[in-house]
Amino acid sequence: MKKYFVSSAGRLRLYAFLEGVSLLVLVFIAMPVKYLMQDPTWVQVIGPIHGALFLLFVFGAITVGVEEKWKFWRTTWIVLLASFIPFGTFYIDWKILRHLQQPA
Template identity: 65%
Template sequence: MLKQLNTNIGRLRLLALLEGLSLIALVFIAMPVKYIFNDPSWVKAIGPVHGVLFLLFVVNTISAGIELRWKFSETTWKVLLACIIPFGTFYVDKKILSRY
């Protein structure tokens, strides 16, 4: 696993996993706690973490796209779109990123 962190694609795959997991925590844990128990503290804690992971995913996608010479119209836009669609990072990791 540590060997993969030395490459852009390895870091991108890790970020895809972490970003997806943070979204799951935000949607299925923090938001229900906020609206059912009137306690926004979970959203205040998990929300910024998810936001940072989202931004890191976008930056690393662009970096990996440049390094691997992805055509924007074929690959890069699909990976970028994955971080906007809920749980899309899991899909793009399996279908696109695992090939590299």
Template identity: 65%
Template sequence: MLSSYWCFYFSAVSVAIILCPAGPVHGALFLFFVINALRVSIEQQWEFKVTTWKILVACFIPFGTFYIDYKILRYIQTDQN
């Protein structure tokens, strides 16, 4: 439904109608992040109880991924050519 993508903003002076597909895009990016986090944890053989669950919980907290990146992921070595 195209009408579900419209966001209505009302002000005292005027009414502005703008196209707002941010909700579905944000949801798709979130699912992409969760799927990628699980894929990488399997590929890198992370222990679920040590690393993976912390990353998945942090993605629900605003700016939690920055904290996890600083505290956990900077210590994980990557294979670079």
């Protein structure tokens, strides 16, 4: 677990996981409860948490993009776009981010 806190790439992987989970909870639990049961409580609780995690993910992705010298329109943009798609951050973590932490 310590490996997720010692580098920007590790923190981005942690942000990606948390942001992805919060998006799934918001889309697949909170929103149906709000509209099917007329109870907005879940959205009022999860929404701001997801928003904060989303901002952490965006700032983390830009930071890692600059550190890794990613091409903005090729890699950074794809990583940022993944945060709008359910399960997108998990795919990006598996496809791109996990390779950043492998020992040299």
